[in-house]
Amino acid sequence: MSTLTADVTPAPNFALRPVDPAAAVAATRAHISVGETLSQTLIMAWRALKKMRRNLEQFMDVTVQPLLFTAMFAYLFGGAVSGDVHSYLPLLIPGIVAQTVLTTCMATGVQLREDMEKGVFDRFKALPMARIAPLAGPMIADLVRYVIAAGLTFVTGLIIGYRPGGGVFGVLGAVLLAVLTGWSLAWIFTWVGTIAKSAKSVQGMSMLILFPLTFLSNAFVPVSTLPGWLAAFVKVNPVSHLVSATRDLANQGVVSAEAGWTLLACLGVILVFAPLSVRSYRKQL
Amino acid sequence: MTTTAAVEATGLVKEFGRFRAVDGIDLEVRQGEVFGVLGPNGAGKTTALRMLATLLPIDAGRARVFGVDVAREAHRVRQLIGITGQFASVDEDLTATENLWMFGRLQGLRSGDARASARRLLEQFGLEEAADRPISQFSGGMRRRLDLAASLITRPPLIFLDEPTTGLDPRTRGQMWDTIRGLVAEGCTVLLTTQYLDEADQLADRIAVIDRGRKVAEGTPEELKASVGDSTLQLRLAPGADVEVARQVVRRVAGTEPVLTPESGRMNVPLETADRAADVLIAFRQAGVSIISVSVAQPTLDEVFLAITGHGAESEHEATDDNAATTKTKLDTTTKTKLEV
Numbered sequence: 001m002s003t004l005t006a007d008v009t010p011a012p013n014f015a016l017r018p019v020d021p022a023a024a025v026a027a028t029r030a031h032i033s034v035g036e037t038l039s040q041t042l043i044m045a046w047r048a049l050k051k052m053r054r055n056l057e058q059f060m061d062v063t064v065q066p067l068l069f070t071a072m073f074a075y076l077f078g079g080a081v082s083g084d085v086h087s088y089l090p091l092l093i094p095g096i097v098a099q100t101v102l103t104t105c106m107a108t109g110v111q112l113r114e115d116m117e118k119g120v121f122d123r124f125k126a127l128p129m130a131r132i133a134p135l136a137g138p139m140i141a142d143l144v145r146y147v148i149a150a151g152l153t154f155v156t157g158l159i160i161g162y163r164p165g166g167g168v169f170g171v172l173g174a175v176l177l178a179v180l181t182g183w184s185l186a187w188i189f190t191w192v193g194t195i196a197k198s199a200k201s202v203q204g205m206s207m208l209i210l211f212p213l214t215f216l217s218n219a220f221v222p223v224s225t226l227p228g229w230l231a232a233f234v235k236v237n238p239v240s241h242l243v244s245a246t247r248d249l250a251n252q253g254v255v256s257a258e259a260g261w262t263l264l265a266c267l268g269v270i271l272v273f274a275p276l277s278v279r280s281y282r283k284q285l
Numbered sequence: 286m287t288t289t290a291a292v293e294a295t296g297l298v299k300e301f302g303r304f305r306a307v308d309g310i311d312l313e314v315r316q317g318e319v320f321g322v323l324g325p326n327g328a329g330k331t332t333a334l335r336m337l338a339t340l341l342p343i344d345a346g347r348a349r350v351f352g353v354d355v356a357r358e359a360h361r362v363r364q365l366i367g368i369t370g371q372f373a374s375v376d377e378d379l380t381a382t383e384n385l386w387m388f389g390r391l392q393g394l395r396s397g398d399a400r401a402s403a404r405r406l407l408e409q410f411g412l413e414e415a416a417d418r419p420i421s422q423f424s425g426g427m428r429r430r431l432d433l434a435a436s437l438i439t440r441p442p443l444i445f446l447d448e449p450t451t452g453l454d455p456r457t458r459g460q461m462w463d464t465i466r467g468l469v470a471e472g473c474t475v476l477l478t479t480q481y482l483d484e485a486d487q488l489a490d491r492i493a494v495i496d497r498g499r500k501v502a503e504g505t506p507e508e509l510k511a512s513v514g515d516s517t518l519q520l521r522l523a524p525g526a527d528v529e530v531a532r533q534v535v536r537r538v539a540g541t542e543p544v545l546t547p548e549s550g551r552m553n554v555p556l557e558t559a560d561r562a563a564d565v566l567i568a569f570r571q572a573g574v575s576i577i578s579v580s581v582a583q584p585t586l587d588e589v590f591l592a593i594t595g596h597g598a599e600s601e602h603e604a605t606d607d608n609a610a611t612t613k614t615k616l617d618t619t620t621k622t623k624l625e626v
């Protein structure tokens with residue numbers, strides 16, 4: 001019997017000052033400040049990073065895909081598109097960078113949806129915290145994933161013989177641009193995450209957005225080979241701008257007008273989808 | 286000097302599609318009391334609580350927390366409440382310390398203060414040893430305690446507890462009760478839901494009984510129990526015993542209406558005092574009604590319900606057999622005092 005008492009929990013002791021409701025009411029604030037929003041977002045990013053470290057299998061997509069796709073596409077299409085693998089690489093690598101970064105965005109939406117179904121989100125909702133923090137926090141943590149995805153693609157390219165003409169700075173610039181674009185476009189998928197009914201349907205809806213965007217672009221083939229109507233779409237597709245800008249950076253080391261268009265498109269996406277996401281998250285209460 | 290009510294709700298309504306989960310509930314919770322919301326599965330307890338805690342929009346009616354409007358000033362209300370839901374709302378992937386640290390930081394504590402308050406709460410809830418373990422390895426009771434600890438970080442003056450002891454073993458349950466009493470001693474107001482009359486009886490200063498989205502009774506535990514008598518004689522009739530005769534005997538001797546429980550042959554007799562049990566038993570023998578087992582217990586929620594609503598405590602919507610069975614077991618666990626003859 002004595003073993004039973006061994007693990008008895010000590011009775012809670014509340015030796016603190018008494019709770020004063022009137023003072024608590026007086027201390028409440030009607031709005032959340034920008035500083036609080038920022039710090040809460042960073043805490044949510046910290047949480048997402050912790051989760052990443054504990055679920056390393058989540059990095060499968062950003063590690064395997066760049067390796068696999070780069071090698072696969074290079075040897076599969078190299079001969080057909082550019083005559084040989086080596087001369088296809090300057091065209092291909094920036095395309096794969098754009099593609100992997102976009103696929104990574106998709107995971108952002110899926111993971112947000114999965115996360116939101118967990119009990120802990122009830123607590124986030126009941127806390128006096130900025131409604132954008134639970135959305136933006138994980139996205140900040142996802143920057144790590146974009147960097148891995150973009151970086152690994154370049155490394156794989158280098159291994160199979162890609163020699164970027166833009167040098168170290170060109171490549172770093174290209175990675176930076178790709179990461180920024182990925183982060184901005186992720187707001188679309190975050191929004192999908194807040195409106196969809198389940199993680200599965202986020203996946204489905206995201207695929208529908210993602211496939212036309214990545215494949216109907218200049219990511220893998222030169223636009224000149226396409227029929228007119230398709231070329232028209234490919235030219236306005238923001239992913240094409242990203243791919244072109246990345247090529248200019250990585251291959252020539254120049255920041256072209258394409259980079260400007262890409263950033264403009266990113267800004268547009270954030271301005272539209274960040275408020276939409278927050279609104280639909282709020283509504284989910 | 287009059288103080289504002291901790292919770293003041295009038296005509297609360299929540300509709301899911303065409304179904305009214307909460308159908309016009311008024312509540313007034315005074316500062317510093319434990320207020321119990323009692324009701325069977327599906328009564329609308331959780332829904333009502335979530336509306337008050339800003340987690341669900343209020344479809345009609347209004348609610349105020351310490352005078353602050355819940356619908357219009359949700360952000361301010363969130364600074365005044367702590368909520369521990371029916372299902373644990375802590376982060377499974379983080380450790381106990383990390384959870385408390387994070388919730389503290391999110392509510393504006395500095396990193397060091399958040400760490401100190403995490404340590405204090407873990408100690409207070411007997412979780413120091415599990416401090417650095419991920420929650421996924423916690424037992425149900427540990428999770429519940431951590432969940433409650435997470436609601437107390439900023440020491441909010443009003444705490445919502447949704448079925449705080451469902452699924453806890455008797456000892457942990459007693460600890461939870463002590464914790465709740467401790468909170469009140471500190472000056473907090475507690476609004477809790479429960480399915481156990483026993484628990485409401487132990488903890489609550491006042492109780493509202495909810496059934497199918499409506500408030501069907503309100504009062505102190507004594508008042509509620511008085512409405513069904515002080516105790517209940519629980520009988521199991523022998524197979525073949527005449528239920529109709531038994532019913533008449535009860536009416537004549539105890540002057541009350543027996544409650545037939547769903548299991549065949551079981552009959553509960555509300556009694557004014559436990560002493561009357563013997564009279565009923567003797568009358569049964571004289572009338573030739575034979576009995577398998579007898580016990581005297583405090584009135585169960587079932588009886589309170591029957592007395593108040595005229596039907597049993599089993600919920601009718603979502604009345605799967607499974608659900609009804611759980612309700613039944615839960616109701617049966619109310620403290621029984623076996624009649625010693």
Ligand SMILES: Nc1ncnc2c1ncn2[C@@H]1O[C@H](COP(=O)(O)OP(=O)(O)OP(=O)(O)O)[C@@H](O)[C@H]1O
Binds near residue numbers: 301
């Ligand atoms: N999101 C929802 N959509 C549709 N119906 C719902 C929803 N939430 C609750 N309900 C319904 O509302 C009713 C009340 O549910 P609620 O969870 O408030 O009951 P409860 O009293 O807390 O029950 P329990 O004791 O089982 O926790 C139930 O019939 C339930 O099916």
Ligand SMILES: [Mg+2]
Binds near residue numbers: 330331332
């Ligand atoms: Mg409930």
